Every structure is written in structure tokens, then in C-alpha cells.
Amino acid sequence: MHAMEEYIATMPKAELHVHIEGTIEPALAQQLAIRNNVPIPSSIASLADTSNGYSFHDLTSFLAVYYPNMAVLLTSQDFFDLAYAYLTKAHSQNVVHTEMFFDPQAHTSRGVSFSSVVTGLREAIVRAERELGVSASLIMCFLRDMDAQSAMDTLIEALPHKDWIVGVGLDSDERDNPPSKFSDVFARAKQEGWLVTCHCDIDQKNSIEHIRQALEDIGVDRIDHGTNIVEDERLVQMVKEKGLGLTCCPVSNSVVTRDFKGKEILQLLRSGVKVTISSDDPAYFRGYVNENLMKMVNGANISKEELLTLQRNAFEISWISEGKKEYFLRLLEKY
Numbered sequence: 354m355h356a357m358e359e360y361i362a363t364m365p366k367a368e369l370h371v372h373i374e375g376t377i378e379p380a381l382a383q384q385l386a387i388r389n390n391v392p393i394p395s396s397i398a399s400l401a402d403t404s405n406g407y408s409f410h411d412l413t414s415f416l417a418v419y420y421p422n423m424a425v426l427l428t429s430q431d432f433f434d435l436a437y438a439y440l441t442k443a444h445s446q447n448v449v450h451t452e453m454f455f456d457p458q459a460h461t462s463r464g465v466s467f468s469s470v471v472t473g474l475r476e477a478i479v480r481a482e483r484e485l486g487v488s489a490s491l492i493m494c495f496l497r498d499m500d501a502q503s504a505m506d507t508l509i510e511a512l513p514h515k516d517w518i519v520g521v522g523l524d525s526d527e528r529d530n531p532p533s534k535f536s537d538v539f540a541r542a543k544q545e546g547w548l549v550t551c552h553c554d555i556d557q558k559n560s561i562e563h564i565r566q567a568l569e570d571i572g573v574d575r576i577d578h579g580t581n582i583v584e585d586e587r588l589v590q591m592v593k594e595k596g597l598g599l600t601c602c603p604v605s606n607s608v609v610t611r612d613f614k615g616k617e618i619l620q621l622l623r624s625g626v627k628v629t630i631s632s633d634d635p636a637y638f639r640g641y642v643n644e645n646l647m648k649m650v651n652g653a654n655i656s657k658e659e660l661l662t663l664q665r666n667a668f669e670i671s672w673i674s675e676g677k678k679e680y681f682l683r684l685l686e687k688y
């Protein structure tokens with residue numbers, strides 16, 4: 354193994370931007386389809402070999418493969434198997450803490466109960482903590498291309514499971530779906546004691562305005578992606594003053610925009626913004642957290658010291674207790 358690869362592989366890491374539905378490897382999707390007696394999704398049936406990975410070329414074609422594949426996820430056992438497989442993989446890459454997004458509406462809209470989704474995911478977290486020693490939590494995302502009422506209904510449905518969910522987020526197709534569409538939902542989420550994040554995807558039609566809304570109108574606790582702040586010094590200052598983090602995903606960026614934004618990520622890191630690196634949808638974009646960090650090495654020439662800063666940032670902006678944070682930071686400093 355290349356020395357830098359080894360350094361990254363053995364470093365204790367936190368992953369703060371991973372969609373659990375985006376961790377479904379083709380082989381697992383095929384296995385669940387057979388177990389549930391549902392058709393094997395066409396994106397998998399068309400593969401010569403399940404190890405080849407899914408095929409798409411931009412955000413729209415990605416989402417067109419992503420959502421139909423979820424048809425194989427029906428029971429709480431399926432959600433358990435999905436999350437446990439991801440947690441096992443993350444553990445193998447020395448991820449010691451992970452915050453996993455899930456999209457309840459992508460399942461309840463197909464007739465799967467909220468409780469099947471969340472109990473399966475929760476069981477995987479409990480087992481992984483016990484058996485692997487990995488720390489994990491859940492962030493519930495609202496689908497921004499659905500209406501605000503559906504998001505609010507989902508929030509209400511989640512209340513009985515409030516303690517299993519650390520915060521809420523916003524994902525799916527950003528075009529014409531600004532954060533402000535969900536201001537009432539986010540206000541309610543905060544009232545319920547949840548932390549708040551929001552996808553501000555790369556190079557959107559209104560990226561700057563959407564980031565401004567997330568920061569000033571919604572009052573988010575962090576931003577997923579959000580690297581377009583480099584174009585607006587006022588936003589950079591605001592993010593720094595608030596001490597907010599950005600969860601960046603270079604491999605995902607390179608697929609959906611053809612530019613992994615390494616230069617921008619590095620520029621923000623060097624200017625003191627709490628930037629972190631995650632995988633987004635690793636089974637689709639074909640890179641878990643270590644491969645994403647290697648992309649920063651090979652594509653942006655990031656230094657060892659800067660790799661450490663990325664991980665220090667990740668632990669600092671993670672949504673865990675101060676005690677756990679200190680423990681992980683000490684682990685990293687020892688490293």
C-alpha cells in the first residue's frame with residue numbers, strides 16, 4: 354500500500370455525510386430482491402456482474418437509478434441488513450463515528466411503514482456499537498422535491514422515535530426547491546430539540562441564495578456540500594463566525610458535476626472553514642471515505658497535516674456528546 358493510502362486507512366475517522374440508501378451495493382440489492390420476491394431492479398439486472406457497479410452520468414440519471422432500487426427494501430430486517438453492511442464496511446476503514454442520513458418518504462410513499470425503517474436502522478446501530486465498537490447515529494432527511502406538508506407529516510410520524518434521531522436534513526433534487534420551502538418544518542424540528550442540516554448541492558441554479566437561506570433564514574447547524582460559498586466572501590465569513598462545518602464529498606462531486614472541487618475544498622480548509630470529507634452514496638459513486646480522502650491526495654495534493662485537520666474538523670462538528678467528542682479527538686491526537 355502507498356504510504357499515504359496507509360496513513361488514511363489507519364487514521365480514526367468520522368463520516369458525517371452518507372445516505373444509508375446510497376450504500377446498497379448491487380449484490381445486496383439483488384439478494385434482497387430475491388428474498389422479498391420482487392423483480393430485480395433494472396439497473397442491476399442489466400449488469401454483466403454485480404461487482405461492476407451502477408451506471409449513470411449526472412445527478413438526474415443518478416436519482417433515476419437510486420429511487421427505483423429502493424423497491425427491494427421492504428422489511429425492518431432489510432433496513433437492518435443494509436445498515437449493518439455499511440457499518441461493517443465503515444468499521445473496516447477505521448471510521449469510529451458515523452452520522453447516517455435516511456429518507457423515510459422514499460419508503461413510506463411505497464407503503465413501507467416508518468417504524469419498519471427506523472427500527473431496522475436502530476437495531477443495526479445498537480448491534481454495530483456492541484459488536485464492532487462503531488458509534489453511529491441517524492439524521493432524518495426530507496425529500497425537497499416533495500411538498501412541505503409531506504415533510505411535516507413525516508416529522509410528526511418520527512416523534513415517537515425522537516431519541517433515535519439526532520437531527521434532520523434536506524436532500525434530493527434541489528432545483529426550484531429552496532430551503533425556505535421548509536422553514537416551518539425546520540422551525541418545528543428545532544422546537545423538538547433536533548439539530549438541523551441542509552444539502553446545498555454543488556453548482557445549483559441558485560446555490561448562493563440557497564446557502565444564504567440555510568444560514569440566515571433557517572439557522573442550520575451545518576451544511577452538506579456547500580462549497581459554492583467560495584464565490585461569496587460574506588458567506589465564508591458567516592460560516593466561520595458561526596463555526597459551522599461543511600460536509601464535502603469529492604468523489605460524488607466528480608460524478609455529478611465532472612469536477613471534484615478539490616481546489617475549492619482545500620481553499621476553504623486553508624481559510625479556516627471546518628471542512629470535512631465523506632462518501633455521500635458510496636455504492637453508487639464507488640468510493641467509501643478512504644477513497645474520498647485519497648481523491649484529495651491524488652487530485653488536490655493535500656498534505657498529511659491537512660488530512661488530520663479534516664478529521665479534527667469532523668469530530669469537532671459531529672453531533673455527539675462533548676465527552677465522546679473529547680475521546681475521539683484524543684484518539685486522533687494520539688494517532
Ligand code: ADE
Pocket residue numbers: 372375524525526552554605633634
Ligand atoms: N440523495 C442521495 N444522494 C443525493 C445527492 N447526491 N444529492 C441530493 N440528494 C441525494
Ligand code: ZN
Pocket residue numbers: 370372524552577633
Ligand atoms: Zn448527500
